[in-house]
Amino acid sequence: MGVAALPASLVPWSRLNRRFMTIGLSDALAYRGTFILGIVFAMIPLATSLLLWLAIYRAGAVGLSIAGFDLHGMLSYYLVMHLLGLVYVVEDVQWDVTQQIRGGTLNSYLMRPISYCLVQWDLKMAAVLVAAVIALIPASLVVIAARSILVLPAAAWQWGAFVVAVLVGIQIAFLLSLCIGLSAFWFLETSGFLMAAFPMQMILSGSLFPLELLPKPVYAVVGNLPWTYMTYFPLQIWLGRLDAAAVARGLLFQAGWLAALLGFSTWLWSRGIRRYEAVGG
Amino acid sequence: MAAVEATALTKVFTTVKRRGGLTGAFRGLFRPERTEVRAVEGASFALEPGELVGFLGPNGAGKTTTLKMLAGLLHPTSGSASVLGFTPWERRDDFRRRISLVMGAKNQLWWDLPARDSLALNREIYGVPYDRWKKTVDEMIEMLEVGNRLEVQVRELSLGERMKFELIACLLHEPQVLFLDEPTIGLDVVSQQRIREFLRDVNARRRTTILLTSHNMADIKGLASRVLLINHGRIMHDGPLATLIERWSGTKRLALTASRPLVRSELAAFGEVLALDGPAAVLCVPRDRAPAVTGEVLAALPVLDLTVEDPPIEDIIAEIFQETRPPTSAAKAPKAESSGGEDHEWE
Numbered sequence: 147m148g149v150a151a152l153p154a155s156l157v158p159w160s161r162l163n164r165r166f167m168t169i170g171l172s173d174a175l176a177y178r179g180t181f182i183l184g185i186v187f188a189m190i191p192l193a194t195s196l197l198l199w200l201a202i203y204r205a206g207a208v209g210l211s212i213a214g215f216d217l218h219g220m221l222s223y224y225l226v227m228h229l230l231g232l233v234y235v236v237e238d239v240q241w242d243v244t245q246q247i248r249g250g251t252l253n254s255y256l257m258r259p260i261s262y263c264l265v266q267w268d269l270k271m272a273a274v275l276v277a278a279v280i281a282l283i284p285a286s287l288v289v290i291a292a293r294s295i296l297v298l299p300a301a302a303w304q305w306g307a308f309v310v311a312v313l314v315g316i317q318i319a320f321l322l323s324l325c326i327g328l329s330a331f332w333f334l335e336t337s338g339f340l341m342a343a344f345p346m347q348m349i350l351s352g353s354l355f356p357l358e359l360l361p362k363p364v365y366a367v368v369g370n371l372p373w374t375y376m377t378y379f380p381l382q383i384w385l386g387r388l389d390a391a392a393v394a395r396g397l398l399f400q401a402g403w404l405a406a407l408l409g410f411s412t413w414l415w416s417r418g419i420r421r422y423e424a425v426g427g
Numbered sequence: 428m429a430a431v432e433a434t435a436l437t438k439v440f441t442t443v444k445r446r447g448g449l450t451g452a453f454r455g456l457f458r459p460e461r462t463e464v465r466a467v468e469g470a471s472f473a474l475e476p477g478e479l480v481g482f483l484g485p486n487g488a489g490k491t492t493t494l495k496m497l498a499g500l501l502h503p504t505s506g507s508a509s510v511l512g513f514t515p516w517e518r519r520d521d522f523r524r525r526i527s528l529v530m531g532a533k534n535q536l537w538w539d540l541p542a543r544d545s546l547a548l549n550r551e552i553y554g555v556p557y558d559r560w561k562k563t564v565d566e567m568i569e570m571l572e573v574g575n576r577l578e579v580q581v582r583e584l585s586l587g588e589r590m591k592f593e594l595i596a597c598l599l600h601e602p603q604v605l606f607l608d609e610p611t612i613g614l615d616v617v618s619q620q621r622i623r624e625f626l627r628d629v630n631a632r633r634r635t636t637i638l639l640t641s642h643n644m645a646d647i648k649g650l651a652s653r654v655l656l657i658n659h660g661r662i663m664h665d666g667p668l669a670t671l672i673e674r675w676s677g678t679k680r681l682a683l684t685a686s687r688p689l690v691r692s693e694l695a696a697f698g699e700v701l702a703l704d705g706p707a708a709v710l711c712v713p714r715d716r717a718p719a720v721t722g723e724v725l726a727a728l729p730v731l732d733l734t735v736e737d738p739p740i741e742d743i744i745a746e747i748f749q750e751t752r753p754p755t756s757a758a759k760a761p762k763a764e765s766s767g768g769e770d771h772e773w774e
Binding site for chain 1: 440495498499500501502516518520523524526527528530533534535537539540544547548549551552553554
């Protein structure tokens with residue numbers, strides 16, 4: 147079956163799905179106030195981390211390197227990780243999906259000729275777009291204020307690889323979150339699970355600290371999990387910590403995880419919906 | 428071919444019984460106590476194209492479950508159904524383009540957007556050509572008098588306005604079959620009437636087959652020529668409203684006006700006195716005795732005016748649901764306390 151045979155609901159760039167994206171844009175813009183407030187308050191933990199690491203490096207010898215990070219590298223890690231975090235606004239999908247499954251709003255999607263998961267994707271990608279535009283302001287402020295210490299990609303190919311890795315990373319983050327959300331088909335009460343999963347994801351994606359700080363055997367495992375490929379991998383490219391071969395290998399792994407998660411979420415959806423039909427919403 | 432056909436449709440839910448208290452919750456963790464709920468039990472019925480059928484039953488009787496199965500949201504435990512020739516729960520796009528399900532208690536419009544955007548979205552979902560969409564929407568907003576509310580965010584609409592837009596959104600692709608679950612729930616009398624007129628028009632002009640559940644008897648009386656009565660998951664009656672009254676009501680009402688004030692003691696001999704106000708009285712008598720009692724009353728009292736009526740449909744149905752007796756059993760006077768207003772909800 148060729149692409150031409152697919153119904154519009156399954157083609158991401160169809161008019162229908164673009165319409166959903168437009169709705170996602172209005173939705174995201176409607177809540178821009180909350181978003182901006184979020185940016186402001188997210189500065190507090192960022193500042194705490196920066197000051198902490200500044201103190202650690204100052205207390206150590208000149209030219210101290212921790213897990214391969216010098217002071218500028220470490221500060222850049224947190225700054226760029228923070229900016230990425232502002233744009234990766236796809237994790238809400240696990241809350242939305244859970245709520246729609248349990249509240250029965252899923253029904254109004256099911257009885258229309260549309261694809262539920264793709265609609266969620268449309269909405270979240272629109273939110274990412276809005277977040278990226280709004281985050282440009284704090285991003286430029288950071289770049290200007292921290293230009294003396296900020297590590298930037300040196301070569302053009304690194305910039306390119308970084309952008310690709312971020313785009314795929316956002317998809318991985320979306321799919322991971324979607325899978326967690328779809329678990330609501332089986333579990334009556336998932337909010338506790340979601341609460342527990344969230345900090346785990348923060349750690350595994352390297353949002354709290356560089357993954358190399360983990361004990362070697364732990365890192366050997368964690369470094370290959372899909373969460374690593376959300377934000378940590380693109381960041382490694384940005385900081386110039388990977389050579390061309392490592393970047394290529396990483397992109398390949400990323401693509402592999404993307405495909406695996408796509409398959410897994412599709413499977414979860416089809417199994418879950420069968421259960422939903424049996425139990426009701 | 429029937430537009431909607433259900434054959435021995437059955438749905439059994441298994442639910443885990445929750446025990447109260449900490450120890451109860453703890454025991455439930457290891458040995459969950461499961462109970463079976465037979466929501467729909469062998470329901471068989473058919474709707475011809477263009478028919479408007481009322482679906483009646485108390486809360487938990489299985490109405491919504493039946494509608495959900497017919498709309499393809501639930502898989503039945505056993506039995507089969509065919510809607511426009513499709514098996515609903517396969518949820519093919521061709522099927523979904525031809526039906527709609529509106530639930531009065533559930534919102535299907537986009538909460539943060541103006542109603543107009545939700546209508547535009549539905550146009551895209553169903554691939555309705557712009558001109559046709561515009562024509563349908565204009566027609567419907569005029570009929571429902573919500574033209575000036577198109578640009579208002581859905582969250583800011585009143586319940587009645589929201590329901591009206593809900594209906595428009597679900598009808599603009601001109602479905603051949605429409606399932607309506609409590610379309611007038613919580614609405615004022617004027618809005619209810621508007622919606623009824625609207626549905627009557629949709630059914631008459633577009634030949635839309637409609638299956639409608641409602642607790643509001645005015646909806647059923649005003650719209651449905653035929654009713655399906657369901658209780659404890661079983662279909663108990665399928666036919667015109669009038670035959671339902673004949674079949675189930677064991678009583679008639681005699682409303683009389685005399686030339687002088689009446690007293691209760693002189694009326695009690697003829698039947699149960701339901702109302703007495705000066706010279707006007709309402710008596711309840713067994714259906715088969717109604718002609719004889721009428722003669723006796725006329726002979727004994729100075730009657731100016733006398734009518735024989737069926738009891739209010741609400742009372743009959745309430746009685747059926749309370750007793751669920753077989754239709755052949757002996758007539759029994761209903762314990763009627765209210766005379767049943769036009770828009771009386773019997774929930």
